[in-house]
Amino acid sequence: MSSSELQSLYQQVILDHSKRPHGRGLVGDTAASSHQVNPTCGDEITLELHVGDDGTFERVAWNGSGCAISQASASLLSGLAEDWTPAVLQERIGQFREALRSRGAIEIDEDLFEDAAALGGVSRYTARVKCAMLAWVAAEDALTRLDA
Amino acid sequence: MSGARPGGAHPPAGTLEGRTARGDPAAGRAPLMTLTPASTPVSTSDSTAAADAGDADAPAASPSAPALTAPDGASLDARPLSTAELFRLRADFPALQRQVNGHPLAYLDSGATAQRPVAVLDAERRYLETANAAVHRGAHLMAAEATELFEQARATVAAFVGAGEDEIVWTSNATEALNLVAYGISNASLGRGGAAAERLRIGDGDEIVVTEAEHHANLVPWQELCARTGATLRFIPVDDDGVLDLDRLDEIVTERTRVLAFAHVGNVTGAIAPVERLVARARQVGALVVLDACQSVPHGPVDLRALDVDFAAFSGHKMLGPTGVGVLYGKQGLLDALPPFLTGGSMITTVTLERSEYLPAPQRFEAGTQKVSQSIALAAAVDYLGEIGMDRIAAHEAALGERMAAGLAEIPGVRLLGPKPGIPRVGLASFDVHGVHSHDVGQFLDDLGIAVRVGHHCAQPLHRRLGITSSTRASGYLYTTDDDVDRMLDAVARTVAFFGGAA
Numbered sequence: 001m002s003s004s005e006l007q008s009l010y011q012q013v014i015l016d017h018s019k020r021p022h023g024r025g026l027v028g029d030t031a032a033s034s035h036q037v038n039p040t041c042g043d044e045i046t047l048e049l050h051v052g053d054d055g056t057f058e059r060v061a062w063n064g065s066g067c068a069i070s071q072a073s074a075s076l077l078s079g080l081a082e083d084w085t086p087a088v089l090q091e092r093i094g095q096f097r098e099a100l101r102s103r104g105a106i107e108i109d110e111d112l113f114e115d116a117a118a119l120g121g122v123s124r125y126t127a128r129v130k131c132a133m134l135a136w137v138a139a140e141d142a143l144t145r146l147d148a
Numbered sequence: 149m150s151g152a153r154p155g156g157a158h159p160p161a162g163t164l165e166g167r168t169a170r171g172d173p174a175a176g177r178a179p180l181m182t183l184t185p186a187s188t189p190v191s192t193s194d195s196t197a198a199a200d201a202g203d204a205d206a207p208a209a210s211p212s213a214p215a216l217t218a219p220d221g222a223s224l225d226a227r228p229l230s231t232a233e234l235f236r237l238r239a240d241f242p243a244l245q246r247q248v249n250g251h252p253l254a255y256l257d258s259g260a261t262a263q264r265p266v267a268v269l270d271a272e273r274r275y276l277e278t279a280n281a282a283v284h285r286g287a288h289l290m291a292a293e294a295t296e297l298f299e300q301a302r303a304t305v306a307a308f309v310g311a312g313e314d315e316i317v318w319t320s321n322a323t324e325a326l327n328l329v330a331y332g333i334s335n336a337s338l339g340r341g342g343a344a345a346e347r348l349r350i351g352d353g354d355e356i357v358v359t360e361a362e363h364h365a366n367l368v369p370w371q372e373l374c375a376r377t378g379a380t381l382r383f384i385p386v387d388d389d390g391v392l393d394l395d396r397l398d399e400i401v402t403e404r405t406r407v408l409a410f411a412h413v414g415n416v417t418g419a420i421a422p423v424e425r426l427v428a429r430a431r432q433v434g435a436l437v438v439l440d441a442c443q444s445v446p447h448g449p450v451d452l453r454a455l456d457v458d459f460a461a462f463s464g465h466k467m468l469g470p471t472g473v474g475v476l477y478g479k480q481g482l483l484d485a486l487p488p489f490l491t492g493g494s495m496i497t498t499v500t501l502e503r504s505e506y507l508p509a510p511q512r513f514e515a516g517t518q519k520v521s522q523s524i525a526l527a528a529a530v531d532y533l534g535e536i537g538m539d540r541i542a543a544h545e546a547a548l549g550e551r552m553a554a555g556l557a558e559i560p561g562v563r564l565l566g567p568k569p570g571i572p573r574v575g576l577a578s579f580d581v582h583g584v585h586s587h588d589v590g591q592f593l594d595d596l597g598i599a600v601r602v603g604h605h606c607a608q609p610l611h612r613r614l615g616i617t618s619s620t621r622a623s624g625y626l627y628t629t630d631d632d633v634d635r636m637l638d639a640v641a642r643t644v645a646f647f648g649g650a651a
């Protein structure tokens with residue numbers, strides 16, 4: 001029997017997103033893209049930001065390989081960010097990072113992060129924080145390349 | 149294995165006494181093949197293997213079944229460790245007693261770093277409490293004692309691998325040892341080292357050969373050496389299991405080859421390289437042989453002179469010793485010819501403002517303050533291993549490795565890397581769980597108190613060749629039990645169900 005800690009790390013939404021990810025598959029045709037590698041495990045991601053006419057993201061596309069946590073995190077980010085503006089994304093990346101680095105002290109706000117709040121369980125596993133952050137770091141880097 | 153012990157005040161190796169009392173006869177499921185000399189046929193049958201292993205007339209079961217040791221190195225009938233022996237021996241390792249996530253620890257990451265017995269911890273502490281001083285530098289009593297213990301440690305480690313004292317250089321780890329050779333050759337190529345180093349010079353048109361299965365530590369230094377000298381790097385391929393494929397050996401190792409570097413035992417595959425064959429080819433073409441012995445020296449009897457390699461590297465922390473100390477072995481004549489890598493204090497004879505002259509090996513390669521307590525503790529580790537017997541450790545590990553390989557191969561959705569069950573390997577097995585990332589496998593196992601390594605194990609090119617980005621590796625040692633292995637196998641089988649298997 002796996003422990004309740006393990007089940008709080010791998011919540012069902014995370015397992016579901018890792019199996020059936022959202023936003024997977026690159027579109028191309030944007031300068032706002034970033035490739036990130038986690039050198040300890042070789043996991044990688046390429047993420048693209050596509051802004052629509054209304055100023056929010058029309059699509060956050062990504063491709064990559066990695067563990068269930070990193071794949072689910074990319075999928076969840078991609079779904080969430082499609083309602084956000086670049087400024088909101090920037091702010092959320094900071095909030096997400098702060099919660100994940102808090103060793104369980106700071107919960108992820110469910111009102112802001114919806115299903116991605118399930119990634120809060122990762123913050124107790126310091127070795128896995130990088131896995132959950134990978135897509136978000138790629139998004140942060142891609143933001144710097146977004147046309148003004 | 150003469151036990152050079154710090155100050156004679158070393159605890160009796162007696163913690164081990166009685167351990168060799170006859171226990172269960174070969175209870176392992178695996179043949180004792182790692183002990184069989186390369187020239188002796190190998191048995192792959194199971195229960196009768198202990199007897200067959202000594203039978204020189206037994207039919208050869210596998211041509212790729214080399215030994216860890218050279219022909220005259222090991223006894224042929226070593227028994228694996230009995231359950232009672234294992235139980236007593238495990239009590240020497242404090243770290244093995246702990247609980248992890250509410251379970252007794254099953255430590256299956258000894259290939260990365262091994263746990264240390266009390267005798268090793270005590271030896272280091274005793275030295276620090278009684279004789280700590282700068283070595284090769286002072287005239288006071290403690291400095292003399294420290295120097296003597298330090299040099300005795302070198303002699304102990306030298307004897308352990310069949311080398312002469314002056315053929316053993318202390319380094320920080322195996323990585324530094326391999327870099328030392330690469331930089332020495334590099335410096336020779338720049339004209340350093342005078343006439344003696346002439347034969348070590350390489351450049352345009354020369355080739356260095358490594359294998360596709362190397363740890364980055366035995367790959368990147370050679371890439372850099374090639375980049376600095378204009379030499380070309382070439383590769384011995386592996387098959388789809390990650391095992392060396394020597395079909396084209398003679399085309400790859402040619403008259404142009406100046407260095408042939410390879411791992412004695414693969415840190416991902418656990419496979420044992422056919423050293424004799426590789427060395428023979430290197431001799432034909434006049435290439436130097438550099439052996440990465442990180443995963444062999446800790447796990448079985450290794451006689452470096454008998455293997456006839458030119459250089460070899462291994463790390464203390466993988467053989468019950470401390471971190472921060474490693475070993476470079478080099479044939480005397482070669483070490484004496486190799487220009488230094490790190491320079492400064494303790495490696496010189498005469499220094500003027502303009503230039504310096506250097507001590508002979510091994511001191512020439514030991515610039516600056518050395519890892520004294522670590523080296524002394526490493527000698528204690530070697531004594532500890534020697535008391536148990538490297539041939540018996542190899543037999544124990546052959547059984548563990550077979551148990552891992554056979555068990556993993558049976559789990560649906562699991563792909564075993566390295567030699568198939570029944571083919572020699574050390575007590576190590578890596579695998580890929582289809583549709584489940586190694587980090588997730590490792591996390592699931594950790595939750596059950598089972599510590600394994602996940603990722604690319606510093607062998608990205610091999611993983612790429614095998615069509616995966618990472619794998620999970622279970623690696624045992626003398627203290628690993630069948631129960632540790634069975635818990636791992638059971639947990640891996642359940643991993644597939646937990647994560648839902650292939651996407």
Ligand SMILES: Cc1ncc(COP(=O)(O)O)c(C=O)c1O
Pocket residue numbers: 259260321322323324363365366411413414415440442443463474606
């Ligand atoms: C085959 C092999 N070579 C080289 C190394 C490098 O050893 P170290 O990191 O102690 O220098 C290792 C261990 O990680 C290894 O397994």
